[in-house]
Structure formats: structure tokens, C-alpha cells
Amino acid sequence: MIAFKEWEVVCQALEKGQQSLILRKGGIHEGKEGFSFKHREFALFPTRFHAQGDLVKIPWEVTKGEWEVGDEISICSMVTVTSAETLYNWEQVQKLANQHIWKEQVVYDRFFWEGKGMQSGSIHVAHVKVSKLAKPIQVQYSKKFAGCRSWVELDL
Numbered sequence: 725m726i727a728f729k730e731w732e733v734v735c736q737a738l739e740k741g742q743q744s745l746i747l748r749k750g751g752i753h754e755g756k757e758g759f760s761f762k763h764r765e766f767a768l769f770p771t772r773f774h775a776q777g778d779l780v781k782i783p784w785e786v787t788k789g790e791w792e793v794g795d796e797i798s799i800c801s802m803v804t805v806t807s808a809e810t811l812y813n814w815e816q817v818q819k820l821a822n823q824h825i826w827k828e829q830v831v832y833d834r835f836f837w838e839g840k841g842m843q844s845g846s847i848h849v850a851h852v853k854v855s856k857l858a859k860p861i862q863v864q865y866s867k868k869f870a871g872c873r874s875w876v877e878l879d880l
Contacts (some may be wrong), residue, residue: 725877745820745850793867
């Protein structure tokens, strides 16, 4: 099963219907081809890697600290991408503000960030439909899930 690594708070917002899209610049370890929404269906893999609570528009209780090897992670939902595109116009990105929980400065910083083969003035957007799993899938965290990559393979 393919899973998409996303901030735990964003996974929760998607599951609660408080967010309807995913914005992604790309991870440092995406490879030569860079990031794309190459999978149209995937599980959401919650991460705790960033200071998430400070970077979202609404107050959110955040569990601090990244997963440790051996931690049990609950995969609670599946995503279907209904459309995906790369935006190159900041005004178009701003018009999406009511569809996500990130603070504008976070999105702005990502949009204009350049490096590791990623172009300044762009961001990938996927409009998504999220389905909660009837029973969460339990995954044991391992080193293969670490690092700045978007996609991970779950061995079920």
C-alpha cells in the first residue's frame, strides 16, 4: 500500500472535513524527477516532524516529537485525488486559503522556496476526497519512513 506523509494536524483536518486539498512543494529526497501526485489513491501517513501547531490557522493540540523506531502508528484514512495541478501564480494559491488550515506565511514560504531541484514560484495542489477506514491500520514505525520524502510503501 502506498502512503503519503503529511503533518498529523493536516491529516486530522482532512479527516474532519476542515481541509479539502493538499499543498506540497516536495521533499528533499524526491529523486531526480521531483515531486508529483503520481498516485491517485493512497493512505495518509501522519508525521510529527515540524512545529505544526504554530503553523496552522486554528488552534490545534499537537503531539510533539517525531515518531521513534518501534512506535505504533494508526493509519486512519484513504485519499482519492480528484484533480491535481502545479500552480505558478501566487494569487491563484491565495484563493485556496479557505480550503486548508496552513497559515498564509507557511504557504508563501513553500511557494517561493527554491532548492534541491524545486523551482521558486510554484506549488503542487491536489483536491482530494478523504475516506475514514472502518478499522485503522496499525504500522510500526521504522527508519524506512524517516526523512523528507512524500511517498512511503506500507508492508501490510
